[in-house]
Amino acid sequence: MDAPLISTEALAAQMTKPDLRIIDASWWLDGRDARVDFERERLPSAVFFDLDAVSNRDSPYPHMLPSPAAFAEAMGAMGVSERDDIVVYDAQGLFSAARVWWTLRTMGAERVRVLDGGLPKWKAEGRRLEGGVAEAPVPAQFEAQFDADAVADFDQVGAALAEGLQVVDARGA
Structure with missing residues (x-):
């Protein structure tokens, strides 16, 4: 597995790699539309990952993992x-990008990294940005390989708690 982070300097040096895919995984806890921000400014050639849309819409809980087939379809459309060599970032620096990194890894992508410092650091360094409506990407084939060991359901969490294991809830307040 690659290191989970990539520096802005390292990414800038790799921008012309043909298998590089950059994903803007921005999501706002206050409900703002991250796609509007994406269309205003984004890293060159980035595609937008809609965390609300690429999730299990049948679950009563937000942002639950979609089925492997639904995830593969969404990624292929992106x-x-x-x-691919995938780099994920967000507009906060490091917030929702980590969730999308984990989701990609759980669904079988192996070369996935999070941009250290995200969009704020990229901008602060004066690196090139794009804006406007993004060009539609050339569709790809994503073959999802779900890693069940990376996920725990409610019963498994309950059993872990009963055994005295500590569980950390990392959701935003």
Whole structure:
């Protein structure tokens, strides 16, 4: 597995790699539309990952993992394959990008990294940005390989608690 983070300097040096896919995974806890921000400014060639849409819509809980088939369809529509070199970032620096990194890893992508410092650091360094409506990506084939060991359901969490294991809830307040 690659290191989970990539520096802005390292990403800038790799921007012309043909298998590089950049994903803006911005999501706002206060309900703002992150796609509006994406269209205002984003890293060059980035695609937008809608955390609300790419989730299990049948669950009563927000942002639950979609089925592998639904995830594969969404990623393919974004032009992303599990074989690509994927970099995920967000507009906060490090918030929702980590969730999308984990989701990609859980669904079988192996070369996934989070941009250290995200969009704020990229901008602060004066690096190139794009804006406007993004071009539609060339569709790709994403073959999801779900890693069940990366996920715990309610019963498993309850059993872990009963055994005295500590569980950390990392959701936003």
